[in-house]
Amino acid sequence: xxxxxxxxxxxxxxxxxxxxxxxxxxxxxxxxxxxxxxxxxxxxxxxxxxxxxxxxxxxxxxxxxxxxxxxxxxxxxxxxxxxxxxxxxxxxxxxxxxxxxxxxxxxxxxxxxxxxxxxxxxxxxxxxxxxxxxxxxxxxxxxxxxxxxxxxxxxxxxxxxxxxxxxxxxxxxxxxxxxxxxxxxxxxxxxxxxxxxxxxxxxxxxxxxxxxxxxxxxxxxxxxxxxxxxxxxxxxxxxxxxxxxxxxxxxxxxxxxxxxxxxxxxxxxxxxxxxxxxxxxxxxxxxxxxxxxxxxxxxxxxxxxxxxxxxxxxxxxxxxxxxxxxxxxxxxxxxxxxxxxxxxxxxxxxxxxxxxxxxxxxxxxxxxxxxxxxxxxxxxxxxxxxxxxxxxxxxxxxxxxxxxxxxxxxxxxxxxxxxxxxxxxxxxxx
Amino acid sequence: xxxxxxxxxxxxxxxxxxxxxxxxxxxxxxxxxxxxxxxxxxxxxxxxxxxxxxxxxxxxxxxxxxxxxxxxxxxxxxxxxxxxxxxxxxxxxxxxxxxxxxxxxxxxxxxxxxxxxxxxxxxxxxxxxxxxxxxxxxxxxxxxxxxxxxxxxxxxxxxxxxxxxxxxxxxxxxxxxxxxxxxxxxxxxxxxxxxxxxxxxxxxxxxxxxxxxxxxxxxxxxxxxxxxxxxxxxxxxxxxxxxxxxxxxxxxxxxxxxxxxxxxxxxxxxxxxxxxxxxxxxxxxxxxxxxxxxxxxxxxxxxxxxxxxxxxxxxx
Numbered sequence: 001x002x003x004x005x006x007x008x009x010x011x012x013x014x015x016x017x018x019x020x021x022x023x024x025x026x027x028x029x030x031x032x033x034x035x036x037x038x039x040x041x042x043x044x045x046x047x048x049x050x051x052x053x054x055x056x057x058x059x060x061x062x063x064x065x066x067x068x069x070x071x072x073x074x075x076x077x078x079x080x081x082x083x084x085x086x087x088x089x090x091x092x093x094x095x096x097x098x099x100x101x102x103x104x105x106x107x108x109x110x111x112x113x114x115x116x117x118x119x120x121x122x123x124x125x126x127x128x129x130x131x132x133x134x135x136x137x138x139x140x141x142x143x144x145x146x147x148x149x150x151x152x153x154x155x156x157x158x159x160x161x162x163x164x165x166x167x168x169x170x171x172x173x174x175x176x177x178x179x180x181x182x183x184x185x186x187x188x189x190x191x192x193x194x195x196x197x198x199x200x201x202x203x204x205x206x207x208x209x210x211x212x213x214x215x216x217x218x219x220x221x222x223x224x225x226x227x228x229x230x231x232x233x234x235x236x237x238x239x240x241x242x243x244x245x246x247x248x249x250x251x252x253x254x255x256x257x258x259x260x261x262x263x264x265x266x267x268x269x270x271x272x273x274x275x276x277x278x279x280x281x282x283x284x285x286x287x288x289x290x291x292x293x294x295x296x297x298x299x300x301x302x303x304x305x306x307x308x309x310x311x312x313x314x315x316x317x318x319x320x321x322x323x324x325x326x327x328x329x330x331x332x333x334x335x336x337x338x339x340x341x342x343x344x345x346x347x348x349x350x351x352x353x354x355x356x357x358x359x360x361x362x363x364x365x366x367x368x369x370x371x372x373x374x375x376x377x378x379x380x381x382x383x384x385x386x387x388x389x390x391x392x393x394x395x396x397x398x399x400x401x402x403x404x405x406x407x408x409x410x411x412x413x414x415x416x417x418x419x420x421x422x423x424x425x426x427x428x429x430x
Numbered sequence: 431x432x433x434x435x436x437x438x439x440x441x442x443x444x445x446x447x448x449x450x451x452x453x454x455x456x457x458x459x460x461x462x463x464x465x466x467x468x469x470x471x472x473x474x475x476x477x478x479x480x481x482x483x484x485x486x487x488x489x490x491x492x493x494x495x496x497x498x499x500x501x502x503x504x505x506x507x508x509x510x511x512x513x514x515x516x517x518x519x520x521x522x523x524x525x526x527x528x529x530x531x532x533x534x535x536x537x538x539x540x541x542x543x544x545x546x547x548x549x550x551x552x553x554x555x556x557x558x559x560x561x562x563x564x565x566x567x568x569x570x571x572x573x574x575x576x577x578x579x580x581x582x583x584x585x586x587x588x589x590x591x592x593x594x595x596x597x598x599x600x601x602x603x604x605x606x607x608x609x610x611x612x613x614x615x616x617x618x619x620x621x622x623x624x625x626x627x628x629x630x631x632x633x634x635x636x637x638x639x640x641x642x643x644x645x646x647x648x649x650x651x652x653x654x655x656x657x658x659x660x661x662x663x664x665x666x667x668x669x670x671x672x673x674x675x676x677x678x679x680x681x682x683x684x685x686x687x688x689x690x691x692x693x694x695x696x697x698x699x700x701x702x703x704x705x706x707x708x709x710x711x712x713x714x715x716x717x718x719x720x721x722x723x724x725x726x727x728x729x730x731x732x733x734x735x736x737x738x739x740x741x742x743x744x745x746x
Contacts, residue, residue: 004591070712072498079499096714099500188694239583241606241695256584396712409608409696428713 043336091126123344135303160284173339183257232293267339301379510720541627574689
């Protein structure tokens with residue numbers, strides 16, 4: 001009896017010691033992203049729970065960060081050894097974080113996934129430098145011209161504008177009775193940078209750098225784009241200089257503005273915020289200049305960057321990213337914000353699990369247009385196959401947006417404002 | 431307990447007398463040593479939280495650090511030369527002075543007026559002594575949102591009131607105008623901080639002997655003369671201290687400005703703290719921003735010294 005008790009006690013001690021060691025074998029992954037709206041966090045959590053249940057040896061934990069502070073928080077966390085294992089980044093943030101030496105190359109992994117799902121070049125190019133891929137794109141974002149059909153009917157405008165000249169003409173007709181023809185951001189924010197970049201792209205002024213990395217922003221195409229943008233601001237609310245993302249969307253949804261240039265998020269928020277029927281929302285490709293233009297829009301892909309140097313964690317991170325791109329999971333990931341997050345793979349655009357979302361089924365033509373516009377999209381610093389590591393300080397200081405403010409607030413001519421902007425860019429990368 | 435007390439008395443006496451009625455340390459010396467021992471933890475703490483960061487800042491300002499954690503090299507005084515030659519830096523110094531003077535002037539006037547009202551014996555004034563602190567306890571984020579709304583061009587209550595009163599014919603684009611944006615953030619900041627100054631001034635006024643006013647009334651002094659010759663001189667020292675501390679606080683305000691205008695429009699409200707932040711984290715020049723911070727500290731010290739020389743109340 002004594003022996004049995006002794007054996008039981010020894011077994012209990014061994015088991016109690018052994019149990020934690022089994023638990024410690026779990027690979028823990030800290031996953032940072034900056035998608036803080038509750039619906040997005042919830043969608044992520046559902047996928048993470050599903051992944052953790054299916055992979056008992058890996059434990060993924062999401063930590064939500066803020067886009068406004070990520071440029072300060074991430075390097076500080078990496079420097080102090082408390083950074084994440086995986087971080088969702090835009091290309092500008094990617095260039096910034098690479099300077100810390102923490103970002104791991106993932107070329108073989110991207111090639112493996114490309115073989116399976118066929119990435120869009122516009123999504124992978126901004127993460128390709130020095131013969132290596134530095135991130136795995138998971139979704140893209142592109143802009144369209146959105147308009148209120150009821151306002152167009154009231155102003156007897158029968159079709160969506162296809163050129164910037166038509167936009168100006170329509171905006172003039174639509175501006176009346178407390179309603180503005182168009183709403184555009186003109187604050188010193190990323191919202192203005194990105195919206196204006198759609199203009200720059202269509203005016204063929206998208207290359208801020210030449211092949212040698214020299215600033216070539218001061219060119220006639222950029223001047224034409226600035227002229228058009230600031231001319232259109234005459235048909236926008238006078239406080240557009242304070243507008244970032246939320247204000248133009250609110251103005252459009254409330255009916256205070258008839259046209260808007262924005263991402264596919266309109267499909268998520270229009271019904272909820274406007275109270276108008278789905279038929280009132282129209283969409284069109286980003287207009288082009290009547291002469292000498294090209295199709296284009298701001299397009300940015302978000303990629304998962306692996307920051308851990310631990311080989312076991314790197315493998316676990318790849319398992320998690322593979323899981324997110326699987327057809328059953330990719331649709332729910334994209335529909336964390338339907339319309340805003342677009343597939344970055346050719347196969348993704350055909351995914352039933354993505355297309356089934358009610359926000360997308362209501363506007364199938366807009367969903368198709370978002371996919372088409374993605375093909376001609378681009379991002380400052382990463383156009384023409386370039387990868388400009390110096391884009392960080394230019395984007396960070398919103399120099400593109402400041403050019404618009406120079407004209408609107410300081411009443412500089414577009415030519416002088418563009419020249420000033422080019423000087424600022426040169427100083428920023430010096 | 432008795433033993434302990436007895437023992438303590440014995441030790442103390444022993445130290446003073448040297449055990450044989452020969453004094454080793456005087457009572458004053460022992461008190462000094464105890465004083466140093468008591469202050470030592472605070473000094474160590476200050477060393478950690480104040481001196482180390484300042485030396486760290488100085489070291490950073492001598493490097494070309496662009497991003498935290500990225501490799502950087504020693505570049506001697508290049509950042510200081512760049513700072514002193516930088517037009518945006520001196521423009522932001524000028525804006526900081528406008529910001530400082532605006533806040534000091536408006537803050538003092540509003541706080542003084544509020545303190546005078548709080549002094550009254552009306553029921554409302556007595557209740558207001560508590561409620562006046564409300565703006566001060568509201569978080570800065572909330573204050574910023576409140577003022578963004580109140581001064582909004584389209585639906586801001588102040589713009590609507592100005593139009594109804596026929597003071598303006600069209601809504602003012604306050605945060606979109608180079609000239610008005612600074613006024614807007616000064617008003618918001620003053621509203622946030624004036625209660626603290628008002629309560630301090632009220633406390634100082636409370637200590638003025640009532641018989642001074644009675645004597646002045648007997649001599650035929652009117653309210654303005656009483657304020658000018660009794661109230662103001664009596665709270666002069668408090669006003670000086672508020673000016674010094676409040677001025678230094680005001681110059682370092684970052685949150686209110688950044689939350690409302692982010693330094694815009696077109697850099698119209700980019701004061702020194704905002705410029706330093708933008709340079710460090712948006713322009714990715716942490717070394718340069720560190721040099722700007724060191725120069726800013728020197729400027730603040732010079733300004734504080736100048737203020738102390740000019741405005742310090744004269745001892746009678």
